Amino acid sequence: MKKDSTQDRIKEVALILFARKGFEGTSLSEIASGVGIKKPSLYAHYKSKEDLFLGVIHKVSVDYNAFFIKTAEELSDRSPEDQLYYLLHKNTGYLRNDELGLIFKRMMLFPPESLRSDIYAMFEKTEDVMRQVIQSILVQMVREEEWEQVFDAYLCLLDGVFEQVFYYSPEEHKKRLENSWSAFIKGVYSREEK
Amino acid sequence: MKKDSTQDRIKEVALILFARKGFEGTSLSEIASGVGIKKPSLYAHYKSKEDLFLGVIHKVSVDYNAFFIKTAEELSDRSPEDQLYYLLHKNTGYLRNDELGLIFKRMMLFPPESLRSDIYAMFEKTEDVMRQVIQSILVQMVREEEWEQVFDAYLCLLDGVFEQVFYYSPEEHKKRLENSWSAFIKGVYSREEK
DNA sequence: AGGACACTACCTACCGTTCGTTAGTTATTA
DNA sequence: TAATAACTAACGAACGGTAGGTAGTGTCCT
Numbered sequence: 001m002k003k004d005s006t007q008d009r010i011k012e013v014a015l016i017l018f019a020r021k022g023f024e025g026t027s028l029s030e031i032a033s034g035v036g037i038k039k040p041s042l043y044a045h046y047k048s049k050e051d052l053f054l055g056v057i058h059k060v061s062v063d064y065n066a067f068f069i070k071t072a073e074e075l076s077d078r079s080p081e082d083q084l085y086y087l088l089h090k091n092t093g094y095l096r097n098d099e100l101g102l103i104f105k106r107m108m109l110f111p112p113e114s115l116r117s118d119i120y121a122m123f124e125k126t127e128d129v130m131r132q133v134i135q136s137i138l139v140q141m142v143r144e145e146e147w148e149q150v151f152d153a154y155l156c157l158l159d160g161v162f163e164q165v166f167y168y169s170p171e172e173h174k175k176r177l178e179n180s181w182s183a184f185i186k187g188v189y190s191r192e193e194k
Numbered sequence: 195m196k197k198d199s200t201q202d203r204i205k206e207v208a209l210i211l212f213a214r215k216g217f218e219g220t221s222l223s224e225i226a227s228g229v230g231i232k233k234p235s236l237y238a239h240y241k242s243k244e245d246l247f248l249g250v251i252h253k254v255s256v257d258y259n260a261f262f263i264k265t266a267e268e269l270s271d272r273s274p275e276d277q278l279y280y281l282l283h284k285n286t287g288y289l290r291n292d293e294l295g296l297i298f299k300r301m302m303l304f305p306p307e308s309l310r311s312d313i314y315a316m317f318e319k320t321e322d323v324m325r326q327v328i329q330s331i332l333v334q335m336v337r338e339e340e341w342e343q344v345f346d347a348y349l350c351l352l353d354g355v356f357e358q359v360f361y362y363s364p365e366e367h368k369k370r371l372e373n374s375w376s377a378f379i380k381g382v383y384s385r386e387e388k
Numbered sequence: 389a390g391g392a393c394a395c396t397a398c399c400t401a402c403c404g405t406t407c408g409t410t411a412g413t414t415a416t417t418a
Numbered sequence: 419t420a421a422t423a424a425c426t427a428a429c430g431a432a433c434g435g436t437a438g439g440t441a442g443t444g445t446c447c448t
Contacts, residue, residue, distance in 0.1 A: 221406075221407065221408085222407080222408065222409090223406080223407085223408095233408085233409090234409080234410080234411095237408095237409075237410080242408080242409080243407095243408065243409090
């Protein structure tokens with residue numbers, strides 16, 4: 001089923017190494033030896049280190065967009081509150097796996113200088129997707145003039161929770177997620193008065 | 195007053211470069227030429243690249259702890275709510291300046307593999323300081339059994355807001371900060387009723 | 389059917405450059 | 419005089435990348 005082409009194997013290995021050690025911190029020799037071939041053989045598949053790297057990032061960005069949309073669809077029959085809650089959970093879980101969150105966040109925050117614009121271009125789509133998905137949920141639960149405020153707060157929650165994935169143990173992190181979520185949702189519902 | 199020793203100049207230049215391009219992405223030649231000396235001269239002041247790097251990180255961590263404590267003291271005569279609000283603002287402002295936030299976050303999230311434990315050891319103190327300062331404010335405004343929940347939410351807010359410093363323009367970011375803050379504080383105050 | 393050709397995916401060997409680092413020397417300063 | 423802080427020169431190692439070669443595979447032309 002899955003074409004296990006060398007090209008894909010290279011991408012898999014490179015993803016892990018780039019995620020853990022960054023672009024400059026990863027050498028082509030390492031990648032090659034992880035795949036089980038010699039360094040120059042990489043050039044049969046990618047024409048430079050940057051080319052390989054951008055290939056990896058492109059795959060990551062496409063995968064993430066697909067995941068986000070798919071998850072939102074799966075949840076679409078729940079209440080808006082539940083949708084936001086599970087989206088937060090699923091998103092965190094997804095990004096915790098497979099080095100995917102690691103490389104995603106690394107590239108958003110600290111892209112290699114020379115590739116910054118290419119990387120940002122790839123992730124622009126991602127922001128769009130997230131905005132649309134979250135917007136479509138929020139319009140069901142808050143008044144229009146409050147929409148933006150709640151959206152910003154939810155995105156901040158998403159960012160904060162995600163960042164903490166790196167600091168804390170899974171248990172500690174789950175506790176913090178639940179507490180942060182409680183505070184968020186209380187803030188949303190207390191919004192009617194005053 | 196300020197001893198403008200070469201040693202300090204090296205640290206300043208290194209801070210900026212390490213912050214922007216990371217440990218592996220910054221070469222000693224760059225640092226030297228930024229200071230205006232030749233690469234081998236660096237070894238009159240630091241015995242290795244790692245030594246220099248840890249020196250920089252140490253300074254960053256000490257400075258940040260001092261800032262956090264000083265800011266909290268300056269605000270201590272305000273209402274607890276105001277203290278939290280301005281702490282959020284000041285913290286964001288401080289970290290935005292001088293590449294300080296950049297290197298701080300980079301090292302928390304993506305430390306160079308070989309120095310991970312040294313770096314984490316330095317920032318342990320920071321977490322302690324923050325916990326103490328925030329705790330001393332929170333006990334004045336929420337019931338004891340809710341303390342932990344609000345603390346987690348506030349820290350998540352701090353993390354989320356800080357991360358967004360990198361993505362958005364100052365204006366956009368300020369808007370998002372205010373919106374996220376509003377949601378947070380409403381959540382805190384709506385906490386009395388069931 | 390069989391040979392010439394081209395293509396793919398790998399190899400070994402090596403290129404020039406840059407890296408972090410050391411040695412040895414000199415000029416300034418205390 | 420002794421220490422300090424700079425220098426020039428050079429080191430070995432590793433880097434990204436190239437050249438050239440070689441098996442294996444399929445394809446086209448008689």
